[in-house]
Structures are given as structure tokens and as C-alpha cells.
Amino acid sequence: MDLVNSLNDRLLFAVPKKGRLHQACLDLLHGSDIQFHRHSRLDIALVKNLPLALIFLPAADIPTFVGEGRVDLGITGRDQVAEHECLASPTATTGVEEVLDLDFGKCSLQVQVPQKGELVRPEDLIGKNVVTSFTNLTEQYFRKLEAEQAGSAQNGEVNGETSLKTKIKYVGGSVEAACALGVADGIVDLVESGETMRAAGLKAISTVVDSSAILIKSKHPSDPKLVELIASRIRGVITAQKYVLCTYNIERPKLDAACKITPGKRAPTINALDEEGWVAVSSMVERKMIAVAMDELTAVGACDILVLKIENSRTG
Ligand SMILES: Nc1ncnc2c1ncn2[C@@H]1O[C@H](COP(=O)(O)OP(=O)(O)OP(=O)(O)O)[C@@H](O)[C@H]1O
Numbered sequence: 549m550d551l552v553n554s555l556n557d558r559l560l561f562a563v564p565k566k567g568r569l570h571q572a573c574l575d576l577l578h579g580s581d582i583q584f585h586r587h588s589r590l591d592i593a594l595v596k597n598l599p600l601a602l603i604f605l606p607a608a609d610i611p612t613f614v615g616e617g618r619v620d621l622g623i624t625g626r627d628q629v630a631e632h633e634c635l636a637s638p639t640a641t642t643g644v645e646e647v648l649d650l651d652f653g654k655c656s657l658q659v660q661v662p663q664k665g666e667l668v669r670p671e672d673l674i675g676k677n678v679v680t681s682f683t684n685l686t687e688q689y690f691r692k693l694e695a696e697q698a699g700s701a702q703n704g705e706v707n708g709e710t711s712l713k714t715k716i717k718y719v720g721g722s723v724e725a726a727c728a729l730g731v732a733d734g735i736v737d738l739v740e741s742g743e744t745m746r747a748a749g750l751k752a753i754s755t756v757v758d759s760s761a762i763l764i765k766s767k768h769p770s771d772p773k774l775v776e777l778i779a780s781r782i783r784g785v786i787t788a789q790k791y792v793l794c795t796y797n798i799e800r801p802k803l804d805a806a807c808k809i810t811p812g813k814r815a816p817t818i819n820a821l822d823e824e825g826w827v828a829v830s831s832m833v834e835r836k837m838i839a840v841a842m843d844e845l846t847a848v849g850a851c852d853i854l855v856l857k858i859e860n861s862r863t864g
């Protein structure tokens with residue numbers, strides 16, 4: 549097939565085909581000027597302006613394809629990478645390397661139990677039924693907990709061959725239904741806002757892993773220079789989303805106080821104004837801090853404060 553043959557000279561980049569990370573990934577590709585046309589029903593798209601092909605895969609499968617080295621780059625959740633890698637030996641030649649935290653898709657994999665009930669600590673689930681989509685991480689978690697309870701953790705038996713008392717079962721989705729249906733005493737599932745958990749009458753009692761979307765690469769990518777170029781473009785878009793540009797005018801004696809509020813990524817840019825004793829300052833400020841920064845700037849005497857969106861960036 550032509551499409552498959554045309555992959556030979558291209559770097560392969562795996563992107564979640566659906567789910568929570570899909571749209572944010574498309575936005576990131578757009579912001580990085582990675583241009584492609586995806587035919588309906590096709591999970592491969594050739595990039596028009598770079599020797600790159602996008603492969604649309606379930607987020608859970610991306611660490612496998614990148615880890616095997618067949619696909620060079622990928623975006624998925626840190627939770628999915630941890631689930632895939634937690635049974636791998638640290639000296640394995642296959643596997644993935646994290647390139648960049650993408651600052652979206654933030655959630656936590658948490659142990660959850662019914663709000664009303666006798667189970668209050670993760671140890672209370674030992675020997676009971678636990679349902680999850682993350683069986684490897686859950687097994688690792690309960691293996692450690694069981695070893696600790698048996699007082700053997702310090703003797704290095706955490707990864708020992710003793711069989712697990714806790715019964716861990718896999719389901720592919722709607723994990724939160726398992727307790728109400730009587731299939732599980734507790735679950736291990738992702739929590740972002742906590743709405744799903746609370747609606748199902750559950751509460752979190754422990755965190756297995758915190759997650760966000762990450763850019764990963766194989767240990768031996770086919771074109772390391774192109775990997776670096778793509779990482780640099782994506783880093784630029786992420787930085788642009790994370791920061792805004794704040795500009796203001798201030799009298800020189802008040803400049804030190806203002807610069808403490810807006811120190812910038814490297815340092816603020818300061819230009820003399822065509823008015824004696826006044827300067828203009830421009831500085832990158834984290835978007836989530838900008839309202840507080842504006843309040844504080846006003847309090848120290850800054851005026852004409854403007855906040856501008858950053859379209860794209862390459863910063864050190
Ligand atoms: N509620 C959430 N908030 C933020 N990120 C999430 C949330 N749920 C999942 N994620 C992230 O998105 C990744 C993919 O999860 P998602 O449930 O979207 O996958 P999927 O199974 O491919 O899609 P779907 O649930 O539509 O079948 C997770 O591994 C996690 O990193």
C-alpha cells in the first residue's frame with residue numbers, strides 16, 4: 549500500500565486518536581505548524597511541510613509503540629507511561645524517554661472507596677477486590693502495601709514472588725461503576741475535578757500517581773535532529789500558552805519594587821520613556837499569576853498596564 553511505503557523516510561509521531569488528550573494535541577500540532585490532512589477512518593496522516601507522519605492511536609497504546617522503537621515520538625499521559633514501564637527492568641534497551649511536560653491533561657490516579665463504609669485506609673483493601681484500568685500500577689501499589697504491612701518492605705521483598713492477596717481486576721472504562729455494581733470493594737481510577745468520583749458515591753483515600761500529558765521519544769529515534777526541532781516547536785507553543793506579556797510604565801524610583809513583582813523569565817526589558825524619570829517595562833508573567841501581579845503593580849505605582857497574549861515563543 550502506497551501510504552505504508554511512504555512512511556519509510558518519515559519520523560513517526562503517535563497522537564491520541566480520541567479521549568481527553570485528543571483535541572489539546574490537535575491544537576498543539578496546529579500551533580507548531582505541523583500541517584496534515586487526515587482522511588476519515590485513516591489513522592495515519594502524512595505531514596505536508598515536514599518529513600513526519602502522524603499515527604493516531606489510543607493513549608494507552610502509545611507507550612508500547614514508542615517503547616518498541618517503531619514509533620519515534622508520542623504524546624500520552626504520564627500515567628500511561630508509568631503503567632507501561634512499571635514492570636520493565638531499569639536496564640531494558642526498549643522503553644520511552646520523557647522529553648517535555650505539556651501542562652495539560654492534569655489528573656491523579658487515586659485509590660477510591662465508598663463514601664459511606666468501613667474502608668478508610670488503603671490497607672483496608674488488602675485481600676479485597678479492586679477494579680481498575682491500570683492493573684500494573686495497582687498491582688505494584690498493593691504489592692508494596694502488603695509487603696509493608698507484613699513488615700518485610702525493608703528486607704527488599706517488595707518485588708518478591710509471593711502471590712498478591714488483593715484481587716485486582718481489569719475494566720476498560722466506567723471504572724467508577726464497579727463498587728455500586730458489587731464487583732469491587734474499591735477502585736483505582738483517574739480523578740481531575742472529582743465530579744465522577746463524587747457522583748458515584750466514592751471518596752479518594754490515596755494517590756498512586758499524579759499525571760499530565762507528556763511528549764515522549766523512543767530511546768533510539770530515527771532522526772534525533774527532527775525530534776529536537778519538533779520538541780522545540782512544541783515547547784514554544786506550551787510556553788506561549790503558559791505566559792502572557794505584561795507591559796507598564798513606572799517612575800524610576802519605583803522600578804525595583806515593580807521588577808520584584810515581574811522578574812520575567814530571564815529579566816524584564818526596561819526602556820527609557822520620552823518623559824524625564826519614567827521607564828517602560830515589559831516582562832513575561834505566568835498567566836495564572838497575572839491578576840495578582842496587576843494588583844501588586846498598581847499598588848507600587850505602575851500605570852498604563854497592558855497584558856498581551858503571546859502567539860508563539862522560543863525562550864531559553
Ligand atoms: N478527567 C481527566 N482529566 C484530565 N486528564 C485525563 C482525564 N481522564 C483521563 N485523562 C488523561 O487522558 C488519558 C487518556 O484517557 P481517556 O479516558 O481519554 O482515554 P481513552 O480511553 O483513549 O478515551 P475514552 O475514555 O474516550 O475511551 C489518561 O491516561 C490521562 O492521562
Ligand SMILES: O=P(O)(O)OC[C@H]1O[C@H](OP(=O)(O)OP(=O)(O)O)[C@H](O)[C@@H]1O
Pocket residue numbers: 567568720721722723724737738739740741742743744745
Ligand atoms: O474527576 P473528573 O473530572 O470527573 O474526571 C475523572 C473521570 O474522567 C475519566 O473518564 P472519562 O470521562 O474519560 O471516561 P471513561 O470512564 O470511559 O474513561 C476518568 O476515568 C474518570 O472517570
